[in-house]
Amino acid sequence: MRASLWITTLMMGCGSAELTVHLELDPAVQGTVVWYRAIVREFSSETPRIYPAQRVGDGSIRIPFPVDGSAFTLRIDACDEGEGCDVSRRMAVACSRALSVTEGEVQAPIRLTLIPVPSPDPGGCP
Amino acid sequence: MLTLSLLMMATPGPIWIGVDALESDVPPVLVERLQVGAAEFLGLRQAEKANIQGWQDRLAAVDAAFRQGNLEASRGAVVRLIADLTADSHPWLESVDLLADALLMLGQIQLLLDDELGAAAAFQSHHALRPQSPPNPSLYRPVVLKAYDRLAVTTLAGARRSLQVQVRPAGATIWLDGKPRGQAPMTVSALLPGRHYLRIVAGARSVQQIVDLGNEGRVIGADLGADAQTAGAFFAAWRERAGVERLQRAASASGHGRVRFAVGVVRVKEAFELFGLRIGSSGQIVGLGVVRLESAQASLGPVQEMLRGLRDGSAPPPSTSLSSRAFGQAPSRTKPVILGAIASGVLVAAAAAVGLTLWMQDSSGIVIEPGGLR
Numbered sequence: 001m002r003a004s005l006w007i008t009t010l011m012m013g014c015g016s017a018e019l020t021v022h023l024e025l026d027p028a029v030q031g032t033v034v035w036y037r038a039i040v041r042e043f044s045s046e047t048p049r050i051y052p053a054q055r056v057g058d059g060s061i062r063i064p065f066p067v068d069g070s071a072f073t074l075r076i077d078a079c080d081e082g083e084g085c086d087v088s089r090r091m092a093v094a095c096s097r098a099l100s101v102t103e104g105e106v107q108a109p110i111r112l113t114l115i116p117v118p119s120p121d122p123g124g125c126p
Numbered sequence: 127m128l129t130l131s132l133l134m135m136a137t138p139g140p141i142w143i144g145v146d147a148l149e150s151d152v153p154p155v156l157v158e159r160l161q162v163g164a165a166e167f168l169g170l171r172q173a174e175k176a177n178i179q180g181w182q183d184r185l186a187a188v189d190a191a192f193r194q195g196n197l198e199a200s201r202g203a204v205v206r207l208i209a210d211l212t213a214d215s216h217p218w219l220e221s222v223d224l225l226a227d228a229l230l231m232l233g234q235i236q237l238l239l240d241d242e243l244g245a246a247a248a249f250q251s252h253h254a255l256r257p258q259s260p261p262n263p264s265l266y267r268p269v270v271l272k273a274y275d276r277l278a279v280t281t282l283a284g285a286r287r288s289l290q291v292q293v294r295p296a297g298a299t300i301w302l303d304g305k306p307r308g309q310a311p312m313t314v315s316a317l318l319p320g321r322h323y324l325r326i327v328a329g330a331r332s333v334q335q336i337v338d339l340g341n342e343g344r345v346i347g348a349d350l351g352a353d354a355q356t357a358g359a360f361f362a363a364w365r366e367r368a369g370v371e372r373l374q375r376a377a378s379a380s381g382h383g384r385v386r387f388a389v390g391v392v393r394v395k396e397a398f399e400l401f402g403l404r405i406g407s408s409g410q411i412v413g414l415g416v417v418r419l420e421s422a423q424a425s426l427g428p429v430q431e432m433l434r435g436l437r438d439g440s441a442p443p444p445s446t447s448l449s450s451r452a453f454g455q456a457p458s459r460t461k462p463v464i465l466g467a468i469a470s471g472v473l474v475a476a477a478a479a480v481g482l483t484l485w486m487q488d489s490s491g492i493v494i495e496p497g498g499l500r
Contacts, residue, residue, distance in 0.1 A: 017490050024498035033499045052368050060495045074492065086365040088309040119312050124151065
């Protein structure tokens with residue numbers, strides 16, 4: 001019983017579920033995006049999971065799914081050249097609708113468009 | 127004994143990095159309150175609280191003289207009050223609000239003295255500071271309200287200026303006319319021409335400047351110095367919440383062997399948690415505390431206690447659970463289920479191998495493809 005549970009869990013854990021997010025830039029964004037950073041907020045967690053900033057030139061990154069079946073939103077902050085990318089210096093942001101992914105299912109790719117943040121930046125999603 | 131005293135005096139104390147928000151939903155007003163309170167508690171500056179009560183009393187005296195018909199005396203008094211309030215060192219909300227009230231008072235006095243140009247200047251200065259707060263009809267006579275509308279609102283209608291603020295370090299908080307506006311670099315648009323009161327804060331450092339927006343916008347550059355730069359980089363690393371090791375690397379890189387301490391603020395529903403940390407000379411986090419504020423207006427007494435412990439080195443060493451809350455966790459690429467499967471024995475070994483192979487291919491997760499940004 002215990003072994004079969006492990007097998008089942010293992011297979012779920014190693015499923016090939018994948019969601020590809022293509023980032024695009026709204027023409028209204030001034031300047032060059034050098035850094036981007038992913039923030040995943042699970043419902044109904046109060047604290048988002050913030051992943052380290054990545055350089056655009058370093059290509060794609062892969063981040064883990066939140067807990068299987070739970071809804072989440074994805075936010076991408078974008079920054080120009082400087083020290084990483086945090087909310088205090090972001091130039092653009094893209095936000096997804098609520099997403100939910102089941103392990104073992106490959107999701108259709110989505111496109112997120114980075115739009116300029118207003119000044120002053122109120123933080124979060126527009 | 128004397129030698130010992132001199133040595134003790136020469137020993138540098140820990141350096142206060144500052145207090146800052148770790149998430150965007152922490153109101154800047156709370157951060158500012160904490161910055162001011164911490165700086166005053168730690169004795170980093172003399173309490174530069176403006177003599178608000180004294181200024182209010184002076185404005186009340188001007189009002190009394192004005193109501194008694196003593197126009198020249200009240201004009202002289204309010205002009206002196208405005209000069210004091212426009213000193214570079216007082217761009218706080220309370221003083222800017224008082225300044226706005228004093229400008230309205232000056233405008234109405236000038237109006238009654240038939241100095242329409244003087245009234246226009248005063249009213250326009252007020253309108254530039256507080257465009258959403260025209261004179262209160264219950265306090266000012268209709269002739270003053272009409273003059274304000276004609277001399278200031280109508281005259282400045284359509285005139286808008288922008289103020290671009292570039293600061294090292296990026297991320298410094300911008301206060302304009304006594305109110306927080308966001309983080310640098312930023313452009314504040316749709317400002318009315320006239321004098322504006324700029325304050326830039328990064329960690330424990332701040333600069334003040336009066337900005338005169340005349341016929342065109344302005345670009346302001348400010349450098350808050352190497353220490354502020356360090357604070358900016360430190361908090362940028364902390365905001366990533368990518369684990370204690372990440373933060374310690376940043377602290378080690380910027381610390382130059384100095385013992386330092388800092389406070390980061392996060393929001394938890396309607397309350398706030400303040401994490402205070404002390405960094406040893408090697409960049410290791412040697413002390414960690416937390417204080418909960420139920421609201422942005424809550425007493426800062428517990429914060430002072432925490433600051434005292436961080437400064438004096440009596441803060442407890444970081445526990446695993448508190449470290450996780452304060453610094454987050456590095457994104458783990460390990461799937462515990464695989465470890466469990468391997469441990470389950472021969473029956474599941476084959477399945478574990480298959481799983482491990484799939485995992486090594488790293489084919490599960492969210493793939494973010496930034497190709498469209500290039």
